[in-house]
Amino acid sequence: MGETFLRCPLRTPRGRFLVSLPPGGEVLVATPELVGLASGQEFCIPMQEMVAVRLGAASNGKEVVGPSINENCFTVFFVQREKQECWRLGSLEFTAPPASQLAVRWVNSLQIWIHHHGRTRPRSLLVFINPVGGQKRAVEIYQRQVAPLFRLGGIYAQVVETCHANEARDCILHQDLSDFDGLVSVGGDGTFSEVMHALIDRTQRKERGLEATDIDAEVIPPRLRIGIIPAGSTDCVCFATVGINDPVTSALHIVIGDSQPLDVCSIWHAGKLLRYSVSLVGYGFYGDVVRASEKHRWMGPVRYTYAGAKAVLSNRSYAGTVEFQLARTQESSPRDQKRCRSGCLVCSESSKHLSAGGNEGTLAESENHTDGDWQQVQGRFLAVNLTSMSSACPKSPEGLSPCAHLADGTADLILVHECSTFSFLRHLSRHTNRSDQFDLPFVSVYRVRAVRFTPSKVEDHEEGEPAPQERRGLCGGICQGEPPVSCWTCDGETVSHANLSIRVHGSLIHLFARGIEQAASIR
Ligand SMILES: CCCCCCCCCCCCC/C=C/[C@@H](O)[C@H](COP(=O)(O)O)NC(=O)CCCCC
Ligand SMILES: Nc1ncnc2c1ncn2[C@@H]1O[C@H](COP(=O)(O)OP(=O)(O)O)[C@@H](O)[C@H]1O
Ligand SMILES: [Ca+2]
Secondary structure (H helix, E strand, C coil): HHHHHHCEECCCCCCCCEECCCCCCCCCEEEECCCCCCCCCCCEEEHHHEEEECCCCCCCCCCCCCCCCCCCCCEEEEEEEECCCEEEEEEEEEECCCCCCHHHHHHHHHHHHHHHCCCCCCCCCCCECCCCCCCHHHHHHHHHHHHHHHHHHHCCCEEEEECCCCCHHHHHHHHHCCCCCEEEECCCCCHHHHHHHHHHHHHHHHHCCCCCCCCCCCCCCCEEEEEEEECCCCHHHHHHHHHHCCCCHHHHHHHCCCCEEEEEEEEEEEEEEEEECEEEEEEEEEHHHHHHCCCCCEEEHHHHHHHHHHHHHHCEEEEEEEEEEECCCCCHHHHCCCCCCCCHHHHHHHHHHHHCCCCEEEEEHHHHHCCCCCEEEEEEEEEEEEECCCCCCCCCCCCCCCCCCCCCCCCEEEEEEECCCCHHHHHHHHCCCCCCCCCCCEEEEEEEEEEEEEEECCCHHHCCCCCCEEEEECCCCCEEECCCCCCCEEECCCEEECCCCEEEEEEEEEECCCCCCCCCCCC
């Protein structure tokens, strides 16, 4: 049957309703049949958020099972919102009059909608599970919480449980991916990063026959979207794009085919592309924390707290020059107290500019050259942080830069100048509450398109090797024998070169997500 207008009385556990699905309708609407009597409230289910429909009654709100399916009823599975961005699988049973064939008609119509209108929904996914990330629960999380939802949504999933680092990368670079509609990373930001790198690299090789060689060159956006099932230590990319690190919520975003563009930074040293990053690119404090925490990986996620506490106490600062190209954005600034939320206007304006250029990136590239001026700040820094998204995570629910945008083609540069341990702790602690972490005299923040960092005195020693240099310690005195340079961390991976150039590529990749839905909050 085609797209007929369906409208008939049906019984549900909430009462009897007149249920309708208008042709081309976006919502299934149910109004109480007997207004004023002890019947349920009107409700509707957006078709976009319908996960599946099955003939028969649901067992425990899950799959319809059993040999004798009741052909007079059907069950609709849909996204149900719980508190704070958390989604659960809801289900509702509808019963039609006996022998009416209405249940079968409803099932057919709803399935037609899901298959034909829901074209953005993935049918086939390549899933990578990192069994050793986070608290080592990724396999169990996938099997118990995610796989049943993929099955219900009619998604074929080819699963690779990795045995070593870079297995996902090699697979993505060499496997034929033409049958897949997306990739899924089950793990932390490191696993996501491995998948994203391989996908971007593969796209450049396939489309252009080579990898990126010039910081100003266009980077071609991949065709496939990436889904993230959080099972890592920080889960920042998931948290900042979905609003929660919950496997079921992320799985539902994947099943209904949500799509969220995301800015990506490319990181260069001496004219060579080193990495891509979507969350924190940090020098000084975060570079030191991530490098030190690698030695304590056996601790699991607590390694960051341990290494973080040590780094705060050591109060190390590093000399250098930060040059940055300001973004000429009238609509937004890092301190405008506006949050990037689903359907963000700042991001969609920026995407319009991108698409107006025809080829992805073309206009953005030319804008980059004419965009704001280059500025420079020289000094000693406790931290030089760049983030193209808020970098919110469970430890810091508002993130490193709460007003940063997911897909506006800019990143926020946060400079924490040399200060006392107490002052730095004040700054850090504001990441965990709603106080403004930038409202401190030793912190400055800029919205930028590109950054260059040059450490001072790097010519006096071989990079990465310890060399004596003066620095102020916790006691305020001068300490000898400490490395004069720190290292960078890019989404939790250490980069040992200190002098880097970084550029933001607007909306380079797409995730199975829709940004944070909750209304923008004001501090
Ligand atoms: C006095 C209380 C201090 C609390 C400070 C909280 C500040 C937290 C800001 C965290 C920003 C996190 C940015 C995310 C980075 C991740 O990509 C990266 C890798 O994640 P994963 O692979 O899942 O492990 N994680 C980190 O770099 C951890 C930084 C933690 C620093 C304390
Ligand atoms: N089977 C494996 N054994 C060891 N390392 C792996 C394996 N699979 C993936 N990795 C690597 O583990 C690193 C950390 O993974 P991640 O999922 O980010 O965990 P965490 O959030 O705990 O840091 C990633 O860089 C990834 O490449
Ligand atoms: Ca951005």
